[in-house]
Amino acid sequence: MRIHQIIRNVATGVMLLVLPALLPETASAQSNNDGGRPALTVRRDRQSTSSKPRSSSKSKATTQDKAAKTNTATKAAADTKAKANPTIPARTAPAAATGKDNGKTARPKFVPRRQTTAAKPQQVSDDRAQLDFPVAPDMPKDVSWRRDIYRSIDLTQDANATLYYPLEQEGDQINLFTYIFRLIMRGQIKAYAYTLSGNEKFDDANIVKAKDLLDRYHIYYETKDGRTHINDSDIPAAEVTEYFIKESSYFDQRTATFHTKVVALCPVLKRADDFGGADARYPMFWVKYSDLEPYLTKLPLTGSNYNNAATMSADDYFAMNRYKGKIYKTNNLQGRVLANYCTTDSAMTKEQNKIEKQLTDFEQHIWGKDSADSAKIKKDTVAPTDKKSRRTLSSRRRSNSDSGSVSGSRKSRGANSGSGAARVTVRRQRH
Numbered sequence: 001m002r003i004h005q006i007i008r009n010v011a012t013g014v015m016l017l018v019l020p021a022l023l024p025e026t027a028s029a030q031s032n033n034d035g036g037r038p039a040l041t042v043r044r045d046r047q048s049t050s051s052k053p054r055s056s057s058k059s060k061a062t063t064q065d066k067a068a069k070t071n072t073a074t075k076a077a078a079d080t081k082a083k084a085n086p087t088i089p090a091r092t093a094p095a096a097a098t099g100k101d102n103g104k105t106a107r108p109k110f111v112p113r114r115q116t117t118a119a120k121p122q123q124v125s126d127d128r129a130q131l132d133f134p135v136a137p138d139m140p141k142d143v144s145w146r147r148d149i150y151r152s153i154d155l156t157q158d159a160n161a162t163l164y165y166p167l168e169q170e171g172d173q174i175n176l177f178t179y180i181f182r183l184i185m186r187g188q189i190k191a192y193a194y195t196l197s198g199n200e201k202f203d204d205a206n207i208v209k210a211k212d213l214l215d216r217y218h219i220y221y222e223t224k225d226g227r228t229h230i231n232d233s234d235i236p237a238a239e240v241t242e243y244f245i246k247e248s249s250y251f252d253q254r255t256a257t258f259h260t261k262v263v264a265l266c267p268v269l270k271r272a273d274d275f276g277g278a279d280a281r282y283p284m285f286w287v288k289y290s291d292l293e294p295y296l297t298k299l300p301l302t303g304s305n306y307n308n309a310a311t312m313s314a315d316d317y318f319a320m321n322r323y324k325g326k327i328y329k330t331n332n333l334q335g336r337v338l339a340n341y342c343t344t345d346s347a348m349t350k351e352q353n354k355i356e357k358q359l360t361d362f363e364q365h366i367w368g369k370d371s372a373d374s375a376k377i378k379k380d381t382v383a384p385t386d387k388k389s390r391r392t393l394s395s396r397r398r399s400n401s402d403s404g405s406v407s408g409s410r411k412s413r414g415a416n417s418g419s420g421a422a423r424v425t426v427r428r429q430r431h
Contacts, residue, residue, distance in 0.1 A: 146250035151325035153243040159324040162301045177240040191285040200286040242268040
């Protein structure tokens, strides 16, 4: 009993010692619960003196003013840069610092690359055709020999009819003028004016607009939403029955080769006048063959009247010189056409054959063959064709034939005179 009493006394003493230390915290808790003045907690009291105090409302307003001035200056600099270079989009100014982002500036707005490149002008010509369909190299400018010739190609001839038919598109086949006309309307190739001198000038001053061609040659079209629409039946492909072609025959000393390449094309419109006279010729425009060449590789043509399965591209047709045309002009020092100094048809034909022979002779003797040597070889290998030699040969043949007939007649007479009975043949005996 005494031991238990001693333990109780010791516990009571300990309680009396601990209670005074707990009384201040209990009082503060009671004051908070009662709605009195809030007291500092233990965590608040332990706050180190090095920590920054809360900013006042005055300092917060000052910070916002500085951020606004910085945003204004950044936006002005971005606008100035955008005006100097319109292809670069202006960056958005950073947002003002607020209490939510704790003074942090917003990141600039992302602009897609499509919008950046939208302001750049797009190329009108289709460069993809030149990559997908490679063509022959152009004529070098430093060739040692060259001659420019203008030909008139009549599409009513069989050799050139493949450029004229079909008049309306049949599958993937279409006539040449309709194909060129569509390319001009789409802006894929350029058309140049046909001057009075007949020479082509491929510069910007002579470019002809597509709408001017429609108005000049009275081609019906409709305009809707800024676009020009033309029906295939309104394209005057049936009236274009002739082409002017400029070709250059040249010798390339680097590769030691001789070529004949088409340089330019000009469709010629033949249309009757209002008074019922003969069809008048209207050269429409010039087209550079180098611009048209990549697209001609995609245009199939029928190569034969007897084999309709034999097709070729229009570029191969011109590259192999399958066309046939008469020469009407050459580049000479006086700038004259053949009709200026050839007054008659016979003189015109003689001059055309002369020019053709000059080209053929240059191509044949380009490797150093002399005309005298070729004439000597021809004389030794070919039979004589003069009148005297013909007479001697014919007289010899006649004499041989006469002698053979006389000897035969003599033999037959001798055989018949030996026996008066009828002669029996072998075939007669077998019966």
